Amino acid sequence: MEASKLPWKRGRSALLCGVAVTAIALTAQQAAAVAEPSGSAGMNDAFTRAAAEYQVPRALLVAVGYGETHLDSHDGEPSSANGYGVMHLVSNPQRSTLEKASNLTGVPVSELRTNTASNIRGGAAVLRAYADALKLTAAERGDLAEWYPVVARYGGYSDATLARLYADTVYEIVEKGVRAEVEDGGTVVTEAEQVTPDRGQYSSVRSLDSTAAQSDDYPAAHWVPADSGNYASGRTAAIDTIVIHVAQGSYAGTISWFQDPAAESSAHYVIRSSDGDVTQMVRDSDTAWHAKSANSHSLGIEHEGYIEDASWFTDAMYNASAALVRHLTAVYGIPRDREHIVGHGEVPGNDHTDPGPSWDWDTYMALVNR
Numbered sequence: 001m002e003a004s005k006l007p008w009k010r011g012r013s014a015l016l017c018g019v020a021v022t023a024i025a026l027t028a029q030q031a032a033a034v035a036e037p038s039g040s041a042g043m044n045d046a047f048t049r050a051a052a053e054y055q056v057p058r059a060l061l062v063a064v065g066y067g068e069t070h071l072d073s074h075d076g077e078p079s080s081a082n083g084y085g086v087m088h089l090v091s092n093p094q095r096s097t098l099e100k101a102s103n104l105t106g107v108p109v110s111e112l113r114t115n116t117a118s119n120i121r122g123g124a125a126v127l128r129a130y131a132d133a134l135k136l137t138a139a140e141r142g143d144l145a146e147w148y149p150v151v152a153r154y155g156g157y158s159d160a161t162l163a164r165l166y167a168d169t170v171y172e173i174v175e176k177g178v179r180a181e182v183e184d185g186g187t188v189v190t191e192a193e194q195v196t197p198d199r200g201q202y203s204s205v206r207s208l209d210s211t212a213a214q215s216d217d218y219p220a221a222h223w224v225p226a227d228s229g230n231y232a233s234g235r236t237a238a239i240d241t242i243v244i245h246v247a248q249g250s251y252a253g254t255i256s257w258f259q260d261p262a263a264e265s266s267a268h269y270v271i272r273s274s275d276g277d278v279t280q281m282v283r284d285s286d287t288a289w290h291a292k293s294a295n296s297h298s299l300g301i302e303h304e305g306y307i308e309d310a311s312w313f314t315d316a317m318y319n320a321s322a323a324l325v326r327h328l329t330a331v332y333g334i335p336r337d338r339e340h341i342v343g344h345g346e347v348p349g350n351d352h353t354d355p356g357p358s359w360d361w362d363t364y365m366a367l368v369n370r
Helices: 043-054 058-069 097-105 109-114 116-133 144-155 160-176 200-204 251-258 292-297 315-332 361-368
Strands: 179-181 187-189 241-246 269-271 278-280 298-303 341-343
Touching: 043 058, 043 116, 043 187, 058 116, 058 144, 058 160, 097 109, 097 116, 109 116, 116 144, 144 160, 144 200, 160 200, 160 251, 241 292, 241 315, 251 269, 269 315, 292 298, 298 315, 315 361, 341 361
Parallel strands: 241 298, 241 341, 269 298
Antiparallel strands: 179 187, 269 278
């Protein structure tokens, strides 16, 4: 579901949050240079400078940015969590890393939203501030493994399971390394690094895979219920449509948003980009608030990512989503065609455009019908 400008005030058809997943990371080498306030250097240099200035491991800084946005600034447009730039600096009633970054760096909020070098510097400053608050020593700051609780805090999740999911994702990216062609024409690279993170207080927090119950409607999915105020119990019409959404945010962020009573929105299922992991949040027999006029007779499936960036739409995601749709169409007798499997932007009365032009409908429908 495509984001609105004020996501925390959106109505029942709205959506989401931001944080995310798949893999890629860069060299752990750090430069001795200090970042300029709004630097004109390419993204690769911006990461190196910001990492050196704030003594944040460069591979970690890149991994956080990659997990949040795939290193895409989205032309200064906000995510569904009202997060900006490559480092997803957020400004909403629950989280204010954008304002924190401005206070720490002296860079105006307006510049942090739109200038990539400044945004990266702001993200590094926030990470360092969290490291200082957790009393990481200089030696510990040089050890990638020690940054785990800092990364978990950067994600901004009050739910410990989601905080662990976020931090685990970042460390998976560090371990796989990153090679990403970015918007300035350059390539951001980090080498794969094997790290055993020190989870600290999160070592006793069980992962989503081990804590979530299995879905009764779709056994391949986790069951993590949305807040009861974000959907309606029961149905007023038979299920005959499946609506495809893109979250404008991350997997963990989407799950968190639907658990927030302020959201007034939800979807039945959420799918992760990197591996096709599926979480159900609203029972099929209940009415999720995801597509206005279609809510009463449809099932909504959210996909992690951003509509303008095809890199989020992985084979794993397409295959997992298609498998889910095959199951749902079989259970509810829904025809497997484009009249009954539609994008959010195709639903009458909606003002969203997801899943957008990057979504490969031909490939997707071929998988649904195989």
